[in-house]
Amino acid sequence: MPAMSVNPVTVQRREAKPSHPSPWRSRRKARADRGLKRDAVIRAAARAFNARGYHNTSLDDIAATLEVTKPTLYYYVANKEQLLFECFCAGIEPVRAAFRDARAGGADARTRLRAALLRYAQAIASDFGWCMVRAEDQDLSDSMRAHVKALKSEIDQAMRRLLREGLADGSIGACDPKMTAFALAGALNWIAHWYRDDQSQSAAQIAAAFVALFENGLKPRTT
Secondary structure, eight states: OGGGGOOTTTOOOOOOOOSSOOGGGSOHHHHTOHHHHHHHHHHHHHHHHHHHOSTTOOHHHHHHHHTSOHHHHTTTOSSHHHHHHHHHHHHHHHHHHHHHHHHHOOSOHHHHHHHHHHHHHHHHTSTTHHHHHHGGGSSOOHHHHHHHHHHHHHHHHHHHHHHHHHHHHTSSOSOOHHHHHHHHHHHHHHHHHHOOTTSSSOHHHHHHHHHHHHHHHHSOOOO
16 A cells, blocks of 8 residues: 555655635635635645644745735734644544544444544544644643643543443453553554645545554454
């Protein structure tokens, strides 16, 4: 599987490319939609941070991608720090939703964990993956960093809960839930270091391949 064999050390960062037309240059309805514009700012920033790194990306760079001036960005965010924080939140929210859905599901725990991990992997392989993994290491305020840690802890605890439920219902083989959760999250998070959306496999295909490996390892052993 070519995409999984990529050496992360040799991956070259690429220039950020807009995934959608700038809403400031789009149809009239889009031009009037503040929410759409704010989402476009956050996604453009995520792509720029992923391509160049946080410290090597300026608000001018992001504004140029969107074909607007830097002052325009201040209608939507206070500064670059808040922009990184919003990128993290945008990326992590689908993962939180995945684990909320998994908790409410009626299937066995391994099936519910698999569904949540698929959505986790796809989020990491999205435009927001780099921000999800690296935001905490950047120059965030204490309050923002604490919020990032709290959300990451929420995901970790949800994963451990499903692993414990799987041990209880027999759908998951013997394992240490804490260590297994760390291993799963660590492997999934590493996708953000090497995956680029111009590779031969889509985010969904990468997610399915990774989760299939994990799922086989979590199956109960038969004698």
